[in-house]
Amino acid sequence: MEQNLIDLSRAQFALTAMFHWLFVPLTLGLGLIVAIMETLYVKGKGEKWKTTTRFWMKIFGINFAVGVASGIILEFEFGTNWAKYSWFVGDIFGVPLAIEGIVAFFMEATFIAVMFFGWDKVSKRFHLAATWLTLLGATLSAVWILVANAWMQNPVGIGEFNVDLVRTELSSFWAVISPLAIVKFLHTVISSWMLAAAVVIGIASFYLLKGREKTFALDSIRVAVKVGIAGVIAAIITGDMSGNLVAKTQPMKLAxxxxxxxxxxxxxxxxxxxxxxxxxxxxxxxxxxxxxxxxxxxxxxxxxxxxxxxxxxxxxxxGGYIGPDGAQTISVNEKIALGKDASLALKEYKNAATEDEKTKARNAFRKNEKYFGYSFFKSAEETIPPVGLVFYAFRIMVALGFLFLILFITVEYFLHKKRFEKARLLQKICLLSIPFAYIASQAGWIVAEVGRQPWAIQDILPVKAAVTNIGATSVILTFCFFLVLFSVLLVAEVNIIRKAIRTGPEENPQNTNQ
Amino acid sequence: MDKIRNVRDFLQMYIEGFKGLTWGKPLWNIIIAKIIVLSAIAAFLASKNPMKNLHTNNQKSEYIFNEFVKINNN
Structure with missing residues (x-):
């Protein structure tokens, strides 16, 4: 497999995943903020909350619409660019993805229509339930995607390798929902609250800077800042838990x-x-x-x-140190040697003429099957991920997380003292902070995914064995198509959102400009 | 349409909702264009996939095994 094709396939998947990840966190976080706002409306806190809810629901809808389908292309890529991967682990990896598609996405898609079209057509409470259920659907969707991703970081629930079909098979579905999967889900979803809070506070600050929609803006900030503070604090706690689990399951990534x-x-x-x-x-x-x-x-x-x-x-x-399981670890070179033994045994099994030879080869394979993935490496050095990128991305994510905590606490303090409306410098900082929330979010993905390299599935299948041999030219061509398409979509989304912001919330008697 | 009372009203809500979209029209154009382009790219990639003509599990596993051997030998 040419290195060029491996790197290009990696880059293409990274491009589509990172583009899709621009939309997902805002959907997850803004869904929560909108649901809280609508709850305030239904609880009788005033008609202004209906206007506020509907405005942010519009932003949610634009983001959802532009983001929709870019996740599906990722799933197609598993079949096109990562066909060997899909064959090798499809029995396990396909399960959470199928549940995501069948249950969560349909739930989200059903209730989102009621959320948008059901105003004044269903009862207030039913509409509120639809809003919360849309959020639940989006969150459940994230659960299964993150379970699948966590399994790539910490492959558990695997039965005996199927030597006839050359693939891994699921032994326990429930084992796949590992502690790492739970923590990964919590950390990712909760950090999305922070991103959405930063977006809401930033856009609301824009209105205050322009002297428009003051009540609406301050109300929006009041809700978002609480979600933001809760989100960052919970993200710090779950980040710590995640770091502890990474130390146990992916020591190379932590290093x-x-x-x-x-x-x-x-x-x-x-x-x-x-x-x-x-x-x-x-x-x-x-x-x-x-x-x-x-x-x-x-x-x-x-x-x-x-x-x-x-x-x-x-x-x-x-190797030679005591691992988290209490056993002495062995060197990567030893793992490579044992992996080569497993690979040789698999070849012997495939070429065996008699049942006896098959049994012998199968038993030889079983002895070292857990190192089979290492057989694809020539040297231990190949198993080191790109240190610089992972190191700096981790620092960017953490530093921005703490800066957002400081920013949100400052905003809350100014709101409490009723001084936020006049704090123009703080409003400008809030507005300018929006892209940094996205940078923090993307940096988190870089740490998780680049830190796992060169493995597609940690210790099981390296990327170079997972990629489909479709030719570097095809990948370059489609990479360029994706790049152009995603750039156009991004510009389109920003323009539509800008238009919606310029129009502002619907008629609101409490707006100070009216 | 007034309040929803039955399934027909529910479907009517969808129809009226889609018809009444104002800011949604450019979004629908984007979604449709996006799906067409993404489908074309996916179809192109799928046409290049060497596994596309392998129909049985045996053929697929044989192909994967041979690919693994190639990578191991390189």
Whole structure:
């Protein structure tokens, strides 16, 4: 398999996934904010909440409409660009995706129509239920996608490898809903609340800066800021839980996130750093040109013990340390050798002429089947993910998360003191912060997905064995089509949203400009 | 349409809703154009897939096995 094709296929999937991920978090977060606003309306807090709900529902609808179908193309890509992957793990990976399509997406699609078209046609309470059920549908949709993604990070629930069909098969569906899947779901969905809060506060601040729709804007900010604060705090807690699980299941990813080459006890969490661009994994050079760390924090995050040992990249490569399961780890080179033995046994099984030969080869394969994925590597070095990208993306995500917490608390303080309306500098910061919420969200995906490289499924199937051999030219061509299409769609969405914002909420007697 | 009382009213709500969309029209154009372009790209990629002519599980597993052997030998 040519490296060019592997990298291009990776880039194409990354492009479609990241484009789709521009829309999903706003749908999840804005759905919650809209549902809260409508609840206030139904609870009798005034007609103004109906106007407020309908405006943000319009933004929700535009975002939903432009985002729809780009998720479907991702699922098609599994069949076109990642056909070997789909064959190899389809029995397991296909289950959550099918549930997502059949149950969650249909639920969301059904109730979203009532949410948009049902005003004054169904009772207030039924309409409110439809709004909450749309949110539930979108969230359930995210559950199954994230269960599938978490399984790629931590493949569990796998039975014996099917040597006849050359594929893995599901042994327990419930095992697939692992602790990592639950934490990943919570962290991703909750961080989407932060993004939506930043968008609502930013757009509402725009109205205040323009001296328009003051009551509407302040009401919107009041709801969004609470969702935002709750979202960031919960994202910090679930982020910590996620980091702890990554330490147990993907030590190489954690080492890359921290640019930790040589593991040690009392490891510090790097707060701020510039990486040494000349650093090679085995050259003994300092990985940083400059760094500031929180002492012992990485050890605590990874082991829940501030003295705990955190393995670095070289430790994972060389093995010999005690893993989270209490057993001594083996080196990647040993894993590669055992994987090659498994691969040879599989070949012998396929070429076996008699039942006896088959049984012998099958038993030989079973001995080392868990290392089969390593057979595709030539050297241990190949198993190191791109450290720089993962390291900086992690810092960007965390730093922006904390900055948003400070921003939301400041906004809440100014609202409480009834000074937000006049705080023009803060309003400008809120407006300008919108893109940074998206950057934080995308950075999170980069950490999760690039950190898993070179594996498509951690320790089971590397990307180079998963990609379909469809020719680099075809991938370049479609990559360019995707790029043009997504750019046009993005410009279209921004323009439609700008138009909707310019029009503003519907007639509202309480707006100060009326 | 007044309040919904039966399934027919419910379907009417959808029809009226889609008809009454104002800001939704450019969105529908976007959705339709997007689906057409994405389907064309997916169809193109699918036509290039070497597994497209493999119909049985045996053929597919044989192909995957041979591909794995190739990657292992490279």
């Amino acid at each position: 890359a996130m921290e640019s930790l080459y040589d593991g040690h006890n009392n490891a510090g969490l790097v707060a701020l750093a510039v990486l040494n661009p000349d650093k090679k994994f085995d050259d003994g050079k300092d990985p940083f040109l400059f760094n500031v760390s929180f002492p012992n924090m990485l050890s605590f995050l990874a082991t829940r013990n501030s003295n705990g040992f955190v393995p670095g990249i070289n430790d994972v490569l060389k």
